[in-house]
Amino acid sequence: MKYSYSEATRRGFLSTLTAMPAVASQVAASRMNVLFILADDLGWSDLACYGSNYHETPNLDAFARTAVRFTNGYASAPVCSPTRAALLTGKSPARLGMTTWHEASVDPPTDRPMLPAPSDGNLPLSEISLAKLYRQAGYYTAHVGKWHLGTAGYYPEAHGFDLNVGGTFWGAPQTFFHPFSGDRRYGGEFRYVPGLPYSKPGDYLPDLLTDAALDVIDRKSAVPFFLNYWCHSVHTPIEAPADLVDKFRRKLEPRHTHRNPAYAAMLARYDYNVGRLLDRLKSTGLDRNTIVIFTSDNGGYTEKFDGIPVTNNLPLRSGKGSLYEGGLRVPLMIRVPGITPADAVCHEPVITTDFYPTLQGLNGLPNGTRTRDGVSITNLLKQPESSLGERDLCFHFPHYYPTTSPVSAIRSGSWKLLEYLDSGRLELFDLREDPGESVDLAAKLPDLVRSLRARLANWRKASGARMPLVNPDFKSKIERKEP
Numbered sequence: 001m002k003y004s005y006s007e008a009t010r011r012g013f014l015s016t017l018t019a020m021p022a023v024a025s026q027v028a029a030s031r032m033n034v035l036f037i038l039a040d041d042l043g044w045s046d047l048a049c050y051g052s053n054y055h056e057t058p059n060l061d062a063f064a065r066t067a068v069r070f071t072n073g074y075a076s077a078p079v080c081s082p083t084r085a086a087l088l089t090g091k092s093p094a095r096l097g098m099t100t101w102h103e104a105s106v107d108p109p110t111d112r113p114m115l116p117a118p119s120d121g122n123l124p125l126s127e128i129s130l131a132k133l134y135r136q137a138g139y140y141t142a143h144v145g146k147w148h149l150g151t152a153g154y155y156p157e158a159h160g161f162d163l164n165v166g167g168t169f170w171g172a173p174q175t176f177f178h179p180f181s182g183d184r185r186y187g188g189e190f191r192y193v194p195g196l197p198y199s200k201p202g203d204y205l206p207d208l209l210t211d212a213a214l215d216v217i218d219r220k221s222a223v224p225f226f227l228n229y230w231c232h233s234v235h236t237p238i239e240a241p242a243d244l245v246d247k248f249r250r251k252l253e254p255r256h257t258h259r260n261p262a263y264a265a266m267l268a269r270y271d272y273n274v275g276r277l278l279d280r281l282k283s284t285g286l287d288r289n290t291i292v293i294f295t296s297d298n299g300g301y302t303e304k305f306d307g308i309p310v311t312n313n314l315p316l317r318s319g320k321g322s323l324y325e326g327g328l329r330v331p332l333m334i335r336v337p338g339i340t341p342a343d344a345v346c347h348e349p350v351i352t353t354d355f356y357p358t359l360q361g362l363n364g365l366p367n368g369t370r371t372r373d374g375v376s377i378t379n380l381l382k383q384p385e386s387s388l389g390e391r392d393l394c395f396h397f398p399h400y401y402p403t404t405s406p407v408s409a410i411r412s413g414s415w416k417l418l419e420y421l422d423s424g425r426l427e428l429f430d431l432r433e434d435p436g437e438s439v440d441l442a443a444k445l446p447d448l449v450r451s452l453r454a455r456l457a458n459w460r461k462a463s464g465a466r467m468p469l470v471n472p473d474f475k476s477k478i479e480r481k482e483p
């Protein structure tokens with residue numbers, strides 16, 4: 001399948017390179033390609049290799065056997081856009097001032113006890129994205145799939161990508177089936193997916209996006225590629241080919257830990273498409289010269305779609321939107337040729353903002369942003385049993401979601417403190433003994449709570465984190481109800 005748009009873009013890019021061949025080509029020849037596979041709303045326990053006994057993910061399971069699989073991988077935020085922004089910039093959502101997604105940022109609720117903190121909906125063009133760094137280093141940069149980082153002036157093309165297939169303002173397509181557009185859901189807003197070739201009735205969006213990603217790989221270009229394969233799967237709408245849904249409906253038994261046939265089918269088809277990409281790397285020999293990172297932008301979505309809970313993150317608590325582990329912890333697997341051992345497991349906590357400095361180091365990229373909230377995890381990739389040393393992972397979600405009210409959290413070692421910003425409630429958990437965060441130890445360990453709370457407050461201050469405010473109108477409504 002060929003793309004006239006992308007080919008034109010590529011020709012334009014190559015002609016630019018021709019004008020400066022000596023430096024760019026030599027530098028590029030020594031660089032590994034990057035395939036960054038970011039799933040959408042995929043939960044920590046959704047893959048078979050992370051414990052699901054219902055879902056079928058043979059290709060990702062096989063990838064795990066060639067890679068380092070992290071058991072404590074964290075998304076920087078419990079919802080889509082902030083994690084994506086953190087991934088591309090190496091900065092925390094709190095520092096970026098992007099703590100929720102665009103639509104929520106422009107229309108925050110006014111009927112709750114707190115007014116959510118303001119959140120920027122567009123990733124500023126002043127940010128030095130990973131794509132800008134790779135393009136500067138002579139890479140061909142391609143984004144395929146969901147973007148969700150702002151209006152048209154902030155699309156992938158404005159952030160350093162030579163090619164954009166499917167990246168828009170919206171967080172999900174109206175439908176995953178041809179013609180991938182319409183106004184059935186999401187408040188009747190008309191949405192579409194640009195940059196695709198012609199499609200026909202029955203075509204399934206992830207299949208076509210995968211074709212577009214394969215097209216980038218198949219060019220066998222003289223310059224290396226940085227390829228974002230950021231499929232919308234497995235975000236709502238939960239839609240998959242009917243025969244696959246039927247298969248999982250027939251398979252479902254009481255013993256299964258996950259219970260949604262349509263979601264299982266959607267995930268199985270996603271896994272199949274990831275497999276197509278990984279197989280193509282192998283058959284072309286590019287797997288020997290390509291870094292592959294696989295992760296998700298937030299925890300699994302536990303609300304209902306079509307009347308059925310989409311997924312669960314058991315044994316972790318809660319899901320998307322929450323700062324409990326189910327909202328934050330995600331699958332993460334990384335393969336770097338010549339660096340990572342095969343079939344390895346790493347238990348060290350790592351977070352989205354670590355990818356930026358790690359890729360900079362692995363690919364020898366120019367300096368980029370000076371402000372970094374992550375660290376290079378290259379030593380972990382070489383020795384997955386090693387440690388990064390002591391560090392705190394902090395999170396800030398000053399917004400409402402069905403799973404939460406405004407909240408911040410800190411993980412330090414195995415300790416996790418949540419601070420609810422409306423009530424001031426503090427909860428302390430020992431993740432080593434209690435990964436499901438079921439036993440609140442805050443009352444038993446007041447000194448530890450005080451210390452963690454102070455470190456969390458210092459982090460918020462240093463990051464310039466924006467805080468929610470008490471909603472005066474909400475108070476007045478309460479008062480009016482009183483006799």
Ligand SMILES: [Ca+2]
Pocket residue numbers: 040041079080235297298
């Ligand atoms: Ca998401």
